[in-house]
Amino acid sequence: MNVVENKIKIDVNEICELSQDSYYTRNPEDANISMAIGPDSPASIFVKSIELQKFEDKTDGDVWYSAKVEHDSIWEIYTDTAVGPFVEKKLVDAGIVTNEFKHCDFSEQGMQDNGLADLDVVFA
Numbered sequence: 001m002n003v004v005e006n007k008i009k010i011d012v013n014e015i016c017e018l019s020q021d022s023y024y025t026r027n028p029e030d031a032n033i034s035m036a037i038g039p040d041s042p043a044s045i046f047v048k049s050i051e052l053q054k055f056e057d058k059t060d061g062d063v064w065y066s067a068k069v070e071h072d073s074i075w076e077i078y079t080d081t082a083v084g085p086f087v088e089k090k091l092v093d094a095g096i097v098t099n100e101f102k103h104c105d106f107s108e109q110g111m112q113d114n115g116l117a118d119l120d121v122v123f124a
Helices: 083-093
Strands: 003-017 044-057 063-071 101-106 116-123
Touching: 003 083, 044 083, 063 083, 083 101, 083 116
Parallel strands: none
Antiparallel strands: 003 044, 044 063, 063 116, 101 116
């Protein structure tokens, strides 16, 4: 495999209001549940930057994208449904992408970390 990687980074420095519906946090609707669920869900995160990475396999022409989102919160925001649309909007607003997004959402759980979210980005 001969993979070529291109990166474009944008500074965001904005608040992303979360949906507070992550599978890995205690969300507002969990108030009456006494067992351990996870840490409390933050209401929002501060997004410092987004780095869009394009990967291309020169041997077969396969192309895929990833977005690295630098934020100020815990990895457990993974699966919160507000993050993907926020990242999509910021990439479009910055003029980095003009295509219709087909998918912009968290990648696998193991790719998440405190302060850094990893999202798969797929274009139509």
